[in-house]
Amino acid sequence: MPKTSSDAAATAPRRLGRAELPRDTRALARYLLGKTLVHETAQGRTSGRIVETEAYVVGDAAGHAFVGETPRNRSLFLERGHAYVYFSYGVHWCFNISAETECVGAGVLVRALEPLDGVELMRVRRGTDRLIDLARGPGRLAAALAIDRRLDGVDLCGKGPLWLGTALRPVGRIGRSVRIGITKETQRLLRFYERGNPFVSGSRAMRQ
DNA sequence: AGTGCGATTGACT
DNA sequence: GTCAATCGCACTA
Numbered sequence: 001m002p003k004t005s006s007d008a009a010a011t012a013p014r015r016l017g018r019a020e021l022p023r024d025t026r027a028l029a030r031y032l033l034g035k036t037l038v039h040e041t042a043q044g045r046t047s048g049r050i051v052e053t054e055a056y057v058v059g060d061a062a063g064h065a066f067v068g069e070t071p072r073n074r075s076l077f078l079e080r081g082h083a084y085v086y087f088s089y090g091v092h093w094c095f096n097i098s099a100e101t102e103c104v105g106a107g108v109l110v111r112a113l114e115p116l117d118g119v120e121l122m123r124v125r126r127g128t129d130r131l132i133d134l135a136r137g138p139g140r141l142a143a144a145l146a147i148d149r150r151l152d153g154v155d156l157c158g159k160g161p162l163w164l165g166t167a168l169r170p171v172g173r174i175g176r177s178v179r180i181g182i183t184k185e186t187q188r189l190l191r192f193y194e195r196g197n198p199f200v201s202g203s204r205a206m207r208q
Numbered sequence: 209a210g211t212g213c214g215a216t217t218g219a220c221t
Numbered sequence: 222g223t224c225a226a227t228c229g230c231a232c233t234a
Contacts, residue, residue, distance in 0.1 A: 062215070087229065087230095089227070109215055
């Protein structure tokens, strides 16, 4: 059987520091492609390679921060590198990374991961055996890594259980498209993904 | 206090 | 392809 990036415990990524993250929201969305997202819990470690992101920039009517700071979106106003986790459609959690500086509301939605460590644990959490579906889409990704409201606002650049790591493998060609599922600012090309990667969400055309 | 709706997913025709 | 599930939040009054 050929070795794939989904084999457990491939190589250990190094934690990324805040200084390594671009301030600019769009730049951060691109930078994150190929990087590793890790969550360590009592159940074990799950991690994945980020293959799809969306930028929600300053002054963006589609962004949750557009209405100004509220109890729900306050994490978007933290310094870059903090988690913004929100509850979507009364069913799913979605994971974002705050961007820009403190008091500026912007962030990057992480939409899909290529599973790395803890694939079996992800299968249990997700209730499916299909590797391709474990973390393909923001709601699935959060479920696979057990990300929920408890992680809203945590620093991803500290020593906590949820953190960003270096890329274990360089990112390939980056594709760009409109963002998925929004009703405002629908023409802006703020979705970024690794071209041809089967773990990217959406239709086949959206992965090319 | 009531209303409308959403950065989604999975089941079903 | 269509559509219900299911909740918290922002907004109106």
